[in-house]
Amino acid sequence: MCKVLFLLGTKLRFTFILCSSYWFRILDLEKKKCRNLFYCKSKMQLFKAYFCALLALSVASAKRAYQQEEVADYDNFDFDSYDIDLNEIIPMSTNSNSSSEENQKEEPSPDKCSKDRYEIENLNDMKDLHDCKVVKGDIVVLNYKEPILQFGHINRIEGNLEIYNAPNLVRIEAEEVRHVGKAFILSELTSLSLISFPSLRFVKVLDWKVLPILNSVHFSNEIKDIESITVSDTSLIGFSGFMTSKLENLDINNNRFLETINCDVEKITGKLHIAANSKDVKVSLPKLEYAKNVSIHDVLDINLEKLSEIESSINVIENNFDTFKLPNLKSIGGTLSILQNDKLNSVKFPNLTEIGGGLMVVNNSNIDKVNFFPELNIIGGALEIVGNIKELDFDKLKLVKGSAKIKSSDAEFSCAAWTKSDMSSVIRGGKIECTNANNERIVSNTPTENGKKVTTTESGPVKMKVSSGGNKNSLNSIFYTFLAVIWSTVF
Structure with missing residues (x-):
């Protein structure tokens, strides 16, 4: 290491002497020309470049010498003079905890129980797995041909359980x-007609479709x-018994005899879809607080209080209930559609804003x-009201x-009267069209500014108007600023 430091010092002294002689030569030969400031500055830049190049070469040379010295030291190292006593190494703990953890592990399955996929086409294929615990x-x-499918002593299936296209299967x-x-x-x-899993405690996805006499x-x-739960086209009369706080999908449809749907789910991150079940079906989701998409069809009664x-x-x-209320609903990200509910006479959205x-x-x-949106402030899309309407009342609506x-x-x-009311003044996105039983029809455009449409972006109390004009002046300013920075850097 001392050799390397000495070599580096020697090379740096040589670089300094060489650069100094070069600089004095420049001053001696060019002192008459230095009246020109730009010329002198160029010579100074040339000297800086020359000095940095020599300095880099010196450091690189010293680094190579250091690496060579390290290799030489490694080659001369006497490994025989160092002994390692393996008895001094502390062994890993082998107490009863480790043995208990091993005992808790599942016993390895026989080879026949450890395949990635089992295709079952007949009774013998299934019997081969009857003694597999896992x-x-x-x-x-x-395409199973038998009327009964039994799972023997199987306790755990770590993959999917899939049963398709078995027209003779009864149980x-x-x-x-x-x-x-x-x-x-x-x-x-x-x-x-019968599914019996009395011991089942865990399943990730339930997907049942086209089981018409189940x-x-x-x-x-x-x-x-x-x-996730999907139950479609069955003859079930009730749906309940799942203990979960979160679902991706809850889709119960086309179960013509289904009378009750009960679930304590609190959050549905995908879709809630209830449709085409019994006309008398009652739906109770008393703990549901959040859903991404909701679609309710052909329901007699529904509870979505939270x-x-x-x-x-x-x-x-097309539901059969006479009352629909969502007392705690505050926001809807998309569209709210209430369509063709012939018995509906009471609607309540007291907190929807x-x-x-x-x-x-x-x-x-x-x-x-x-008149059932007393707190509604904003409608982000279009407004469409059709029916035997006598009164429209949106007291706090500020923007459509x-x-x-x-x-x-x-x-x-x-x-x-309606088009001249305050209500019509909050509609901003297109035309206003109104028709009544007397064939009175009024069509008008929404408010504009100076005859031209203006895009308005709202963020709290601040409003910013964005025009379609160019920004030529600002672009020119940026271009000339960029040129000035380049000039000052080079010169």
């Missing part, structure tokens, strides 16, 4: 299955942590007054970003 992969039953019996690691899928089982399901009431936020849209279409999309209240026979269409079948509703 099946590591997916069980896929396809599925899995008395000991407690765990399905991924999805439980049933599809196109047209003779299936009317009996034996599940425990303790299924936890399920993530629902406070809908991220996207909600559709309430904002609708991000449009608002549609269309052809609800018993609604003649739209889309157009407005009002079509009343009541002869007493005056389009002329």
